Amino acid sequence: MRKLLKPKKTSKKVITSDETKKPIQADIMDNIEILQELFKDCTDIVFRPFIAGKVKAYLVFVDGFIDSLSVEMHGLRQLIEEIERERLTIDVLKERVISISSIAETTELDEAISNVLKANTVLFVDGMRKAIIFDAKGGERRSVAEPQTESAVRGPREGFNERLRVNTALVRHKIRSNRLKILSKEIGEETQTGIAILYVEGLAPPELVKEVLARLDRIKVDGVLESGYIEEFIEDSPWSMFPQIQNTERPDTVAANLLEGRVAVIIDGTPFVLVMPATFWQFFQASEDYYGRYHISAFLRLLRVGFLFIALTLPGIYVAVTTYHQEMIPTSLLFSIAASREAIPFPMFVEVLIMELSFEALREAGVRLPQVVGQAVGIIGGLVVGQAAVEAGIVSAPTVIAVSMTGIASFTIPRFNMSISIRMLRFPLMILGGMFGLFGVVLGTLIILTHLCKLRSFGIPYFWPLAPLSFQALKDVFIRVPWWAMNDRPNQFVKRDSLRQTEHLQPSPPEGNEEGSPT
Structure with missing residues (x-):
């Protein structure tokens, strides 16, 4: 019976930032010792050692963040088989061993550490100067459910949850176009909270997208736990009592705003998505008004x-x-x-x-x-x-x-x-x-x-379309005109591709029956 690989006893030393920034070493224990000292007293960080034949390997992940069955079925079992055949290379790992779709490699130790904290699984193999990163996220999380704060009599019943990629997928399900762009960033020195910036290319003004990205880049804070943190950092008038950014739990609301040329920001860990820019009258419109x-x-x-x-x-x-x-x-x-x-x-x-x-x-x-x-x-x-x-x-x-x-x-x-x-x-x-x-x-x-x-x-x-006055946009403020009468998108947001529909689609009665009753 083979014994599991035991890490060497390390001296009690403080790991400096210079040590974590160095490349991954060929000797696997040089890397593992640094990680174990860095994650000292972090009982949720799992170091899973195994050995097959003459090759040593380690899986490093956060307990509760990954799907153990997925790691076992799509990675660990094939890995041991390939190790025993002694034909293991980095290409074999990526192409034959780990069958999970999301996979990457890195030569930097600090990048591997960062991915562990992002709920990814990192594989170190002795003799290789690269680590394999694959996505096997799992654990118990809240499923997609009906929004709690925006109930509607008619309309979709699905709402955002706390998982970033689930939320982006819900929006992608509504807008199935290659023009829907999703950019990713991280904010928070300690929390490293993932965010996604969504917009429809050709509808959202480029200067608006640049302004949103610039304001997000200016945020330097230790942690972001909810979208309200970001909202206070990027709004125009922080001393005003009125909200200048809309937040919503509904994917259909986000999709509708994106199609009007706005930008959405999804934050990992919260079901509330930010939509910008916002006008005063936008806060008095419910999603079911359009259904x-x-x-x-x-x-x-x-x-x-x-x-x-x-x-x-x-x-x-x-x-x-x-x-x-x-x-x-x-x-x-x-x-x-x-x-x-x-x-x-x-x-x-x-x-x-x-x-x-x-x-x-x-x-x-x-x-x-x-x-x-x-x-x-x-x-x-x-x-x-x-x-x-x-x-x-x-x-x-x-x-x-x-x-x-x-x-x-x-x-x-x-x-x-x-x-x-x-x-x-x-x-x-x-x-x-x-x-x-x-x-x-x-x-x-x-x-x-x-x-x-x-x-x-x-x-x-903020008070548009009343100040400045826009008669075209008043079709969707105090009242909502029929869909066939709303040919144009809001002209304050969309400068190009402003037509919702290519022709006037007002219903008309059948020929020879002007009253519209059945013949």
């Missing part, structure tokens, strides 16, 4: 825009009107509000502020608790707190109604990052309404609109 009847989509979009103003300004207007402009309230309603506030000890502003903060706290608690319990806290808790506050004489019933309508309105915004921005901005408007009445609310709204008009996302005006 249902355009009449329904137009109605829902107008509903969202209307409730946007309610979510932003209703508390401020309510405080301003009841405090300074009672003459604007119908007499019967004014008497009802006055009667309900007769026993309330707080001013109107304090009353609304208490209820707004309470509802925000309940909403946050519902998110952080387990899903089933969180739903109960969000719904029942709101009802109980509101009713108890009215009965205790802390707030009035009209205030509870106004705050509830504001909360419902904020839920109509499809994108969470825009919804939370609107929810936060209503507090300054409440303060201005409490101090200056409707004049304060109007002033605050004008400041917000001015800020929106000044913002840019990778050089694109």
Whole structure:
């Protein structure tokens, strides 16, 4: 029975960067000793030694990152057979032994170390000055499932997960064209997080792609654990409260944006993909707007825009009107509000502020608790707190109604990052309404609109197509016109190949039947 190869006892020395940058040595133990000292106290790094005939070899990989059966069937078994035949060369290893499709070789030790940490398997063979790198990734990871934050009544049910190559494959499945380009980079000195930059050649402006790559290259940080890290580093106005980059869990949303000339960035370890540039109105569009009847989509979009103003300004207007402009309230309603506030000890502003903060706290608690319990806290808790506050004489019933309508309105915004921005901005408007009445609310709204008009996302005006005005692009903002009427791609993004369809495809009734009824 053959004994497994035992590594030599190494002295306790610190491995310097110069030692890891040297070429791979012909003596296998010179390489393994450096790796074992470098990965000292890393119990998840596996050094698998074996020997057949007169040849020694080592497999090095991270436990839990690889598929052991794949390594056994497609590499280890054939390797031992070839070693016993004593005809082992680097070409034989690549062409006959390791049957896994993704395979490479390296002569540098630091590159081999880097690939071990990237969840690849590295093979060292005694007498060879090269190492074989092959992809046998496996382990337990979350499978493709329905998106959790972007549910839809109609449309695809698959969403991104935490694996980079699974996510790029989901997009490639949507856009099966050689014009879809996928570039790879790594960010993070310690995490070495893999990212992929996606764009459609000929649709995405070259200057946009260069700008995205330049901003990513400027990131020098120790680690990237989620796409939010990168978003904060590359956005145009980091002090703005409004999101300037869209994030999504849906492959169909990414594919649709790529076909409009945008760029997507997929980050390993997170299901949230970044899409840039983004405009303000983009955050009020849901994916299923494009899958249902355009009449329904137009109605829902107008509903969202209307409730946007309610979510932003209703508390401020309510405080301003009841405090300074009672003459604007119908007499019967004014008497009802006055009667309900007769026993309330707080001013109107304090009353609304208490209820707004309470509802925000309940909403946050519902998110952080387990899903089933969180739903109960969000719904029942709101009802109980509101009713108890009215009965205790802390707030009035009209205030509870106004705050509830504001909360419902904020839920109509499809994108969470825009919804939370609107929810936060209503507090300054409440303060201005409490101090200056409707004049304060109007002033605050004008400041917000001015800020929106000044913002840019990778050089694109944030409030486009309203500022600057583009009638052609308004077909897909407040409403959605039929697909056969959207001939052109957004002209702010695509300068060439701007036609979605080569001819006007409006349906027409059959000849001799102008009403379109069956003959």
